[in-house]
Amino acid sequence: MSTPRTPDPGLLVISVLSADWDGFWPVVGAELEQRFGPFDSSEEFAFDETDYYNDELGAPITRRLIAFDELRPLDELADIKLWTNAVEQRFAADGRRRFNLDPGFLTLQRLVLATGKNFSHRIYLRDGIWADLTLIWQRGHWVDFPWTFPDYAGEAMKTRLTKLRLSYKNKRSKPQT
Structure with missing residues (x-):
């Protein structure tokens, strides 16, 4: 028999895509910080693996990957996605x-993103939000799946996520305040 236990908290990571950073980022960045605490942000980098968002967001789209200082309980994922949807x-x-x-949440074992879209590999959380197992960490590197979005399957993203995983590992070894 397995004994249920609360998992370690995860590193909250939010991917932000836009073609017009000046029009929203200072205000939205401040709202994210107010809601989830201080964060580190990557530089903007190209989002050119797909044109899926071009009609809605414009082009060229760039991405920032932000990671929050405070580790959070994994069962907050649906609440976080509902909040980010409302901000959008x-x-x-x-x-x-x-x-x-x-x-999404990054842990030592995986990266799980939140989505409002069902698919065969996604697990329903609640209130129309699904968990997408995007990548797993295995034998010292990220492993993707046939369903992993091309931008997350690329080496540039995996390199960034490896750095965030190391940061997460270091945060886990320090007491949270």
């Missing part, structure tokens, strides 16, 4: 989002 809608113009916020 609040800043929408003419029925179109100006940016896309994709939250």
